[in-house]
Amino acid sequence: MKPGASARSPYILILPAIALCLIFSIGPTVMSVRDSFRSVDYVAGTDKFVGLANYRSIFTDGVFLKVFGNSVVFMFCSVALSVPLGVAAALFLNRNRFIHNLTQSVIFTPHIVSFIAVATLWMFMMDPGYGILNYALGLFGLPPLRWLLDPGTSLLSLVIVAVWKTTGFNTLIVIAALQKIPAELYESARLDRATRAGMFFHITLPTISPVLVFLVTTSAISAFGTFDIVKFMTEGGPRNSSNLMVYWIYRTGFLHFQIGRAMAGAVVLILFLSVVSAVNFALMDRRAHYQ
């Protein structure tokens, strides 16, 4: 330690970060948990302890369970599509040096473009009347869909948008991982008469598996926390068919002012996400090879 530095100084240095964390993350979480056991009415000015009443209420109310189910489906579909697509795109781009650079920036664009612009664009494309998606279906002789407006396809439509938005990011991360694999490993494999598939399953996949664990976990968490596209594109409709957890919490808390129920939902969300990431790490840790 340098002269003049005391044993306390490291703590002083991390104090701002700790403070921010306390104010914006830990504090609100603690308050959410507290509020989920209370009934708060800002209009009447009442605030009383109600035990598990809020939890009982949301779990017996069909809407919350439906929204929870939607969120699980949404999370599962978007992760199951965006991660493999990202890997496929990365493998393709990594092999083709020519288009490589241009495409790499192009594919990353959805991730950085203002989300409202993206959503607006997709709403145009998914318009049942003049949208290009129905036009494309028509070219194949398929009947038009009502996309965001049909309870049967609204959630799927949101999955498409979410996948479109996250695949580029996944691709970029996977490309970075691919480029760290020493070329000599593939050369050894060629000397070992390995096939293309053999190289993929025995070299590429094991080597990038820690990155895949990371991507699956973070995409799952961010999918489960999706709010923007729901709010902007469907408002959860029609008939809650595309309603997701965070949007439900927002509506319950800030539009219906049922703070206790909203916070009970939030606690369920946190618990669920903790379980998801724990399971994810435990399952994939056994397969992934960290070095």
Place this chain on the structure above:
Amino acid sequence: MISIRNLKKTYPNGFTVMENFNLEIEPGSFTVLVGPSGCGKTTLIRLISGLERVTEGSIWIAGKDVTRHEPGDRGVAVVFQNYALYPHMTVEKNISFGLRNFGRGKDEIKKILAEVLEMVGLTEHAGKKPSALSGGQRQRVALARAISKSPDVFLMDEPLSNLDAPLRAQMRGELARLRQKLGATFVYITHDQAEAMSLGDHIAVMDGGRIMQYGTPEDIYDLPANIFTARFIGDPGMNILPLKDGRYIGFRGQKVGIGRPAGLDGIFIEGAVSSRENLGDAYRYRITAQDGTQFEMRHSERVEVGRHLDMFVKRNDLHAFDERGIRAEVRTPGGAAP
């Protein structure tokens, strides 16, 4: 065993490493490639193994034209400088991965595994991943992997250069022993001259994509074919002094004597000591001759810097090179030189 004919290699960026390159390597021989960094040693080994595509010419291994063959089908095994082991596979799997692709049966693989692991002394480490092994152990796994395929040809690109000196010396001994046992053909790159001299029965000195000399270690050291080889081989390289007629004369620093013995058949040199370095068993001197040319002398006697010396080199220890730097007959020297 290996025949390289009229080989040309141009990299995709347009850089031509070698052209009209020819080399014949005999079965069972141990050829060491030496040469300054960037002269094309690695490229040559990669061309032989098929990891790099030939631009022109052909490569023959065991009587077959393998120019267009895949690396796995050439009967060669490569040991890389940084081992190139599969990091997520155990030692055992690192070796058996290739064997399975080569169509060996389960029992056969087991037998080979036991054999090669025993050979490199890694039997207890069979279940470990490379990250749990030391550098020397990793290099041994790479060796075992190469041996397991019983190739006709071993290609090794500075396999020991990542190891520390004592380990390198030990591995050098083990390689020599292995070579006796296997009887295969070896092509081996090193920048360590002691390694080259002790392992190789042939040395190919390369420069700028060309072979400057191909011969036994003794030939290369005692009868360098040109100035490049003379300067490159030996520690230190040979002193080369220009003569007035445009030719050159060469001698090794170890062969310079101090004094002016009567009746000497050789040359006398006068000069001053410009620097001295203690090597333990001898001193390394930088000498500035009367005409200003500099050369190196190794001598066990301690001489002070700045002193004027009478020195001599015996005729038998002199090498002569013509105007183009090619080895020539030593002519009767007319007194002191240069």
